Amino acid sequence: MKLHHTDTAPAAIGPYSQAVSSDGWLYTSGQIALDPATDEFVEGGFEAQAVQVLANLRQVLATAGCSFADVVKSTVYLTDFNHFPVLNSLYGDAMGEHRPARSTVQVAALPKGALLEIDLVAKIPV
Secondary structure, three states, rough: OEEOOOOOOOOOOOOOEEEEEEOOOOEEEOOOEOOOOOOOEOOOHHHHHHHHHHHHHHHHHHHHOOHHHHHHEEEEEEOOOOHHHHHHHHHHHHHHHHHOOEEEOOOOOOHOOOOEEEEEEEEEOO
């Protein structure tokens, strides 16, 4: 098992790693919309938060030589399912033609009051 970390994504806010790889697979911890430079939420509401979450995940994937094209499964947590259409559009843009499996669930609350959180599982390229 290898722990992964990058300063270009927010540091873990608890006793966990940004990502862990094992046997050719990368498992990311959930990312929320913290700006890695300030550790504060980006301004601009849900859309800005979703853009930041995807940017953070892109950086975490890169620690293992991965991109969104290597993702096989994602889990999305939303505090309000009314945001689903915006999320779906931005997520689709990030993934391009790639279509990994995905679960999306509405939750009562997320860390620090985030509006969404996403975690990923990716196959590390050989």
